Amino acid sequence: MNIRGDLMETIKNLQCFIHGKKQAKYLLIQPIDEHDLEAMEEEIETINKTTKDYLLVGILVNDWQKELSPWFMPAIFGNQDFTGGADLFYQEVKEVIKEVKVLYAMQDANVIIGGYSLAGLFALYAAYQDEYDGVVGASPSVWFKDFLSYTQTHPIQTQYVYLSLGDKEEKARNKIMASVGDCLRTYQSYLQNETHCVLEMNPGNHFKDTGIRVGKGFSWIIQNLNHA
Template identity: 45%
Template sequence: IAVKVDNWNQDLSPWEASAVFGREGFGDGAGELLQFLLGQCVDRRKTYYIGGYSLAGLFSLWTAYQTDIFAGVAAVSPSVWFPGFMQYMKEYDMRAKSVYLSLGNREERTRNPLMATVGDCIREGYNLLKMQKIRTILEWNPGNHFKDAGIRTAKGFAWLIRNQGAE
């Protein structure tokens, strides 16, 4: 299932947050989008995975704290710098069995102080998932946030499929 998102900052954000760059802040439309997705995932005989890049990667990660319908998450260059998200990961349990995390090795080298925390945040998130005994990997890719988004996303889903049912 692929979903077109009309307003990235509104539809993919789990809660409201101030603008990080530019003037547009973040909305709280993730819950509504998740409800739509759950309506598409009705055949319990199927295995469902969710994934996305950047803010869609954050959304995908967040959804797996809300429901156990997704066997795995491909959170590719996820916006884990999002205000309050690391605290959220500490307070709630991951409900997916597998989580693929990746980041470009130059992503944390940015002038934006909040976005520069992405490397520390993803390392911390990876460790939190490991402590919960979630099957996970943190893969570092060459380049910044905008390099090879499609290839990186495909690698995430490929890892999930390869590791389906692995113990």
């Protein structure tokens, strides 16, 4: 599978990884970086076990800490702050979604947004801005300052939420990142009464099987939509 070559397209001035088919039933949207590209083959193989009736659009993120963070938060590792550019980047993502629907004849597709780590947080944040058929937060950065309180004052606009975590992530040396398990369990409890939500634990730390974990999330959403 040629991951880096002929599967890359420029859509609305953003570099996008494209895999799948036109007129598919499911449109999968995922903010990605170079590491996600390297894991894409495993992700696709995982989704293919559930369906091949999809188009996956991975949107390359240029500045992870800026474009995926919903508001300012001081750096928790290194010296790069989270500068709160998610709202602006999200408008660009929405333009990509609209263009893809036209280019690939997918106006009636089920749209699922998902991501890994900070991109998982961004995907969850997006589901509070607009209606989606499902959202995937794989090891999402729900430890992000004030995110949990934000979710208490804004309704999520989807019925299906997939959350996951590596079983060693709570053992991180960084105290804020080590709080991710407690934050995720709290977040899941918030969602239980208003969505179909699952929290799946995976073996390993934050960097293990990232593509497989995102693929499992998309597959879970698709399976639930098929049986709805």
